[in-house]
Amino acid sequence: xxxxxxxxxxxxxxxxxxxxxxxxxxxxxxxxxxxxxxxxxxxxxxxxxxxxxxxxxxxxxxxxxxxxxxxxxxxxxxxxxxxxxxxxxxxxxxxxxxxxxxxxxxxxxxxxxxxxxxxxxxxxxxxxxxxxxxxxxxxxxxxxxxxxxxxxxxxxxxxxxxxxxxxxxxxxxxxxxxxxxxxxxxxxxxxxxxxxxxxxxxxxxxxxxxxxxxxxxxxxxxxxxxxxxxxxxxxxxxxxxxxxxxxxxxxxxxxxxxxxxxxxxxxxxxxxxxxxxxxxxxxxxxxxxxxxxxxxxxxxx
Amino acid sequence: xxxxxxxxxxxxxxxxxxxxxxxxxxxxxxxxxxxxxxxxxxxxxxxxxxxxxxxxxxxxxxxxxxxxxxxxxxxxxxxxxxxxxxxxxxxxxxxxxxxxxxxxxxxxxxxxxxxxxxxxxxxxxxxxxxxxxxxxxxxxxxxxxxxxxxxxxxxxxxxxxxxxxxxxxxxxxxxxxxxxxxxxxxxxxxxxxxxxxxxxxxxxxxxxxxxxxxxxxxxxxxxxxxxxxxxxxxxxxxxxxxxxxxxxxxxxxxxxxxxxxxxxxxxxxxxxxxxxxxxxxxxxxxxxxxxxxxxxxxxxxxxxxxxxxxxxxxxxxxxxxxxxxxxxxxxxxxxxxxxxxxxxxxxxxxxxxx
Amino acid sequence: xxxxxxxxxxxxxxxxxxxxxxxxxxxxxxxxxxxxxxxxxxxxxxxxxxxxxxxxxxxxxxxxxxxxxxxxxxxxxxxxxxxxxxxxxxxxxxxxxxxxxxxxxxxxxxxxxxxxxxxxxxxxxxxxxxxxxxxxxxxxxxxxxxxxxxxxxxxxxxxxxxxxxxxxxxxxxxxxxxxxxxxxxxxxxxxxxxxxxxxxxxxxxxxxxxxxxxxxxxxxxxxxxxxxxxxxxxxxxxxxxxxxxxxxxxxxxxxxxxxxx
Numbered sequence: 001x002x003x004x005x006x007x008x009x010x011x012x013x014x015x016x017x018x019x020x021x022x023x024x025x026x027x028x029x030x031x032x033x034x035x036x037x038x039x040x041x042x043x044x045x046x047x048x049x050x051x052x053x054x055x056x057x058x059x060x061x062x063x064x065x066x067x068x069x070x071x072x073x074x075x076x077x078x079x080x081x082x083x084x085x086x087x088x089x090x091x092x093x094x095x096x097x098x099x100x101x102x103x104x105x106x107x108x109x110x111x112x113x114x115x116x117x118x119x120x121x122x123x124x125x126x127x128x129x130x131x132x133x134x135x136x137x138x139x140x141x142x143x144x145x146x147x148x149x150x151x152x153x154x155x156x157x158x159x160x161x162x163x164x165x166x167x168x169x170x171x172x173x174x175x176x177x178x179x180x181x182x183x184x185x186x187x188x189x190x191x192x193x194x195x196x197x198x199x200x201x202x203x204x205x206x207x208x209x210x211x212x213x214x215x216x217x218x219x220x221x222x223x224x225x226x227x228x229x230x231x232x233x234x235x236x237x238x239x240x241x242x243x244x245x246x247x248x249x250x251x252x253x254x255x256x257x258x259x260x261x262x263x264x265x266x267x268x269x270x271x272x273x274x275x276x277x278x279x280x281x282x283x284x285x286x287x288x289x290x291x292x293x294x295x296x297x298x299x300x301x
Numbered sequence: 302x303x304x305x306x307x308x309x310x311x312x313x314x315x316x317x318x319x320x321x322x323x324x325x326x327x328x329x330x331x332x333x334x335x336x337x338x339x340x341x342x343x344x345x346x347x348x349x350x351x352x353x354x355x356x357x358x359x360x361x362x363x364x365x366x367x368x369x370x371x372x373x374x375x376x377x378x379x380x381x382x383x384x385x386x387x388x389x390x391x392x393x394x395x396x397x398x399x400x401x402x403x404x405x406x407x408x409x410x411x412x413x414x415x416x417x418x419x420x421x422x423x424x425x426x427x428x429x430x431x432x433x434x435x436x437x438x439x440x441x442x443x444x445x446x447x448x449x450x451x452x453x454x455x456x457x458x459x460x461x462x463x464x465x466x467x468x469x470x471x472x473x474x475x476x477x478x479x480x481x482x483x484x485x486x487x488x489x490x491x492x493x494x495x496x497x498x499x500x501x502x503x504x505x506x507x508x509x510x511x512x513x514x515x516x517x518x519x520x521x522x523x524x525x526x527x528x529x530x531x532x533x534x535x536x537x538x539x540x541x542x543x544x545x546x547x548x549x550x551x552x553x554x555x556x557x558x559x560x561x562x563x564x565x566x567x568x569x570x571x572x573x574x575x576x577x578x579x580x581x582x583x584x585x586x587x588x589x590x591x592x593x594x595x596x597x598x599x600x601x602x603x604x605x606x607x608x609x610x611x612x613x614x615x616x617x618x619x620x621x622x623x624x625x626x627x628x629x630x631x632x633x634x635x636x637x638x639x640x641x642x643x644x645x646x647x648x649x650x651x652x653x654x655x
Numbered sequence: 656x657x658x659x660x661x662x663x664x665x666x667x668x669x670x671x672x673x674x675x676x677x678x679x680x681x682x683x684x685x686x687x688x689x690x691x692x693x694x695x696x697x698x699x700x701x702x703x704x705x706x707x708x709x710x711x712x713x714x715x716x717x718x719x720x721x722x723x724x725x726x727x728x729x730x731x732x733x734x735x736x737x738x739x740x741x742x743x744x745x746x747x748x749x750x751x752x753x754x755x756x757x758x759x760x761x762x763x764x765x766x767x768x769x770x771x772x773x774x775x776x777x778x779x780x781x782x783x784x785x786x787x788x789x790x791x792x793x794x795x796x797x798x799x800x801x802x803x804x805x806x807x808x809x810x811x812x813x814x815x816x817x818x819x820x821x822x823x824x825x826x827x828x829x830x831x832x833x834x835x836x837x838x839x840x841x842x843x844x845x846x847x848x849x850x851x852x853x854x855x856x857x858x859x860x861x862x863x864x865x866x867x868x869x870x871x872x873x874x875x876x877x878x879x880x881x882x883x884x885x886x887x888x889x890x891x892x893x894x895x896x897x898x899x900x901x902x903x904x905x906x907x908x909x910x911x912x913x914x915x916x
Contacts, residue, residue: 039432085627086631089631093630093634095431096375096431097630099432099435100377100570100574100630101626101630101631103626104574104622104624104625104627107620107626108619108622108623108624108627109623110623111615111616111617111621111622111623112616112620115613115620118612232436269451269452271451272447275440275443278439278440278444281436282437282440285433285437286425314788314791314792496777499778500773500776503776503777503779503783504765504769504771505773505776506776507763507766508763508766510752510754510755513752513754514751514752514753514754515752515753517714518750518751519752520734521734521750522738522764522767523738523739524763532773579754
C-alpha cells in the first residue's frame with residue numbers, strides 16, 4: 001500500500017515537474033499572444049532552432065556561456081527579422097491570418113534549422129546529471145530525478161522573472177496596450193515594432209531554455225518541436241493571455257497527463273500521451289470556453 | 302481580342318448564375334474535360350499518371366473539403382488528415398468485410414462515416430471558436446492517429462498495423478491498370494468539384510460565408526449557426542474521407558495510419574491557403590503547386606549541384622512552403638485563384654491596357 | 656408623415672431593465688409599438704437606444720421585465736426566433752458580410768424562405784435551381800428599389816459606408832419583415848443620401864405596411880418621418896409622443912443640453 005502511494009506520488013511529482021517545462025513553453029506562447037494577439041504556432045520550431053544552434057555551437061568547442069550568449073543573440077536576431085518581415089505587413093489582418101502565417105513560419109524555421117545544422121540527433125549535456133535525488137530517495141523511498149528538479153527551478157526562476165518584467169512598469173503597460181489594440185497603441189506613441197521585437201526576443205529566450213532542457217532529456221532533434229504542441233492544452237486550460245494561467249495550467253496538464261499515462265494508459269492500449277493532454281483541455285473548454293484565467297470574449301454588435 | 306465578352310448578354314437570371322457565364326470559359330471547361338478523359342492517356346506516361354496526376358487529383362479533392370470548412374466557413378481545421386484516415390480505414394473495412402458492396406458505394410459510405418465523425422468533432426463549435434476550435438481539431442488528429450495505430454482490428458488483425466487494400470471491381474470490370482485508377486479518381490473528382498461548386502453558390506454556401514464573415518449578424522438574420530457549422534464539418538469531412546479512401550485504394554494501395562498525420566493536415570491547409578481560400582479553382586491550383594514543387598526543386602537542384610541529398614531537399618521544400626505561405630498571406634491572401642482571376646480580367650481587355 | 660394608419664399593438668416593453676455588471680443600460684423602460692407605425696427612439700449617446708434594439712431582437716437578455724411580441728409575453732427573444740417571427744434589423748456599424756457581393760448579401764436575407772436541402776443544392780437541379788431563381792427575382796426587385804444596381808456584384812467590403820448602409824437595408828428587407836429595426840440608418844450620409852434613405856423608409860412603410868423602429872440622431876429626419884418619438888436618457892424613458900410634443904418637452908431639451916437632473 002505504501003509502495004503504491006509512494007509510486008503515485010512519484011508519478012505526480014514527475015508530472016508536475018514536466019508540467020513546469022510545459023509552462024515554460026506555454027509562456028513563450030503567452031508572451032507573444034499578449035503582445036501581438038498572435039498565436040505563434042512556430043514556437044516549437046523556435047525551440048528546435050534555438051536548441052540546435054546552441055548544441056552545434058557547443059560541439060564546435062565553444063565555451064558554454066559564450067555559446068549561450070551566441071545562441072541568445074541568434075534568437076534575438078531571428079525575432080527582429082520575424083517582426084520586420086512577417087508581422088509588420090500583417091498588422092491589420094484578422095488574427096486567424098496571422099496564425100496561419102505562424103504555421104508557415106513553423107515550417108520555414110524547421111527547414112532552416114535542419115538545413116543549416118542537419119537532422120541528426122545531438123546529445124546535449126549541460127552539466128546536470130539525470131540521477132535520483134539521493135537524500136529524498138533514502139528518506140521517503142520516492143524517486144525524483146535531480147535533473148527534473150533543477151529544470152523546474154530554472155524554469156520557475158525564468159517564469160517569475162518574465163512575469164515580473166511584463167506585469168510591472170512601462171514595458172508591462174505598453175505590452176498590455178499593444179495586446180489590446182495594436183493600432184490604438186501605435187496612435188498613442190507606443191513603439192509597436194520595438195515592443196514586438198522585445199517580446200519575440202523574450203520568447204526566443206524561453207525557446208532557448210526550453211530547448212536546452214528538453215534537449216538534454218530527449219536529445220536535440222526534430223521531435224522537440226512537436227513537444228511544443230503540448231503547450232497548446234496548457235494554454236487552453238490557462239487562457240491564452242495569462243502568465244499565471246500558463247504556470248498553473250502547465251502544472252495541471254503535466255500532472256494529469258502523467259497520471260493518465262500511468263494509470264489509464266495500460267487499460268486502453270498505451271501511448272495515450274499524444275492526445276490525453278488535449279482531451280483534458282477539451283473537457284475544460286466545454287465548461288469554460290475562455291480557460292481558467294483567460295479573458296471573456298466580448299462581442300459587440 | 303480572344304477573350305471577349307461583348308455580344309454575350311445574359312438574358313435570364315439563370316444565365317447570369319451559371320458557373321461559366323462567358324462562352325470562352327465554357328469552351329475552356331469542355332476542353333479541360335476532353336483533355337482529362339482523352340488527352341491525358343494519350344500523352345502522359347504511366348509514370349506521370351500514377352505518380353503525379355492521381356495524387357494531384359486526390360489532394361485536390363481533399364483540399365476542396367478543407368476549403369469548404371476553413372475557406373468558406375472560416376473554421377480553421379488542423380485535423381483534416383484525421384478525416385482522410387477515417388475515410389481510408391472505413392473504406393478498407395467495408396471492402397474487406399463486405400466484399401459484395403460495389404466499390405463506388407464503398408467510397409461514398411466511407412465518406413459518410415467520415416462525415417459523421419466530422420459532425421462529432423465539430424459539435425463543440427458553437428461554444429468553442431477560433432483558435433480553440435483549431436486545437437480541438439488537432440486533438441481529433443492525434444486521437445485518430447492513435448486509434449488506428451493501437452487497435453489492430455481496423456486492419457483486420459494485421460500485426461504490422463499496415464495492410465494492402467483489396468482489388469476493386471466495377472460492374473465486373475477489375476480495376477488494375479494505372480489508367481483504370483486514373484479514370485476512377487478523375488470521375489470522383491470531377492463530380493465532386495461540380496457538386497462543391499454548386500453548394501458554394503447556393504444558399505448553404507452563402508450561409509457558410511456569412512458565418513465566416515460575421516456569425517452574430519448571420520444568426521440575427523435567421524441563419525442557424527449550429528446547423529451551418531455542422532454542415533460545413535460534415536461536407537468537409539465527407540470530401541476528406543472520400544479523398545482518403547481514394548488515396549488508400551487508388552494511389553498507395555494500402556492502409557497506413559502514418560499516411561494521414563499532422564503533416565498531411567498541414568499540407569492540405571497549405572494547398573488551401575496557397576491556392577486560395579474560398580475558391581474551388583484554388584483547391585486545384587494549390588494541390589498542383591504542392592505536388593509539383595518537389596519535382597521542380599529536384600530538377601533545379603540537379604542542374605546546379607548534381608545529386609543533392611534528399612534531406613536537404615526536404616528542408617528546402619519546407620522552407621519554401623513556409624516562406625510561400627507567409628508570402629501569400631501578406632501579398633495575396635486569396636492565393637493563386639485571385640492571381641488567376643486578375644489575369645483573366647486583364648485578358649478580357651487584352652490587348653488594351655485598360 | 657405616413658399614410659398608414661397605426662394598427663394594434665405589436666410589440667411592447669414592460670418595465671424592461673438590463674445591466675452589464677455594474678453598468679445599468681436600461682432601467683424600467685416601458686413602451687408600446689403599434690403596427691404600421693414609424694417610431695423613432697432618440698436620446699443622447701449612451702442612453703441605451705441600441706441596447707433597446709438589441710433586446711427586441713434577442714441579442715441581449717433583459718435582467719428584468721418582459722417583452723411582448725404579437726401577443727406572446729416572454730422574458731427573452733432569441734435572435735433566430737426574432738428573425739423567424741418577422742423582426743429584421745440593421746446595425747450601427749453595418750454588420751454586412753464583407754467578403755460577399757451586394758447580391759449575395761441580400762440573398763442571405765432570403766435564407767429563411769429557402770427550403771431546398773443540401774443534396775439538392777449540390778446537384779443544383781430542378782427545385783433547387785428554380786428556388787434560387789425565384790429568390791433572385793425578389794432580390795433584384797429590392798436592388799431596383801434601393802437603386803444599387805450598379806454595385807450588385809461588388810464585394811461589399813469595398814463599398815463606401817453610405818452604400819453599405821443601403822445594402823444592409825436591402826438585406827433586412829429581403830426577409831419581408833413585419834418589424835424593421837434600423838440603428839442609425841443615416842449615419843455618415845450626406846444630405847442627398849439621407850433624403851434617399853428617408854424616401855426608402857417611407858416607401859417601405861407605405862407600400863408594405865412594415866412597422867419601423869429607428870434610432871436616429873438627425874432631428875430633422877426624426878421630425879419629418881416619424882409618427883411617434885420615444886426619448887431615452889441614462890437608460891430611462893423620459894418622454895414619449897408625437898414629434899412636436901417631444902420637441903417641446905423640457906425634460907428632453909435638458910437631456911440633450913446635458914443639464915444634470
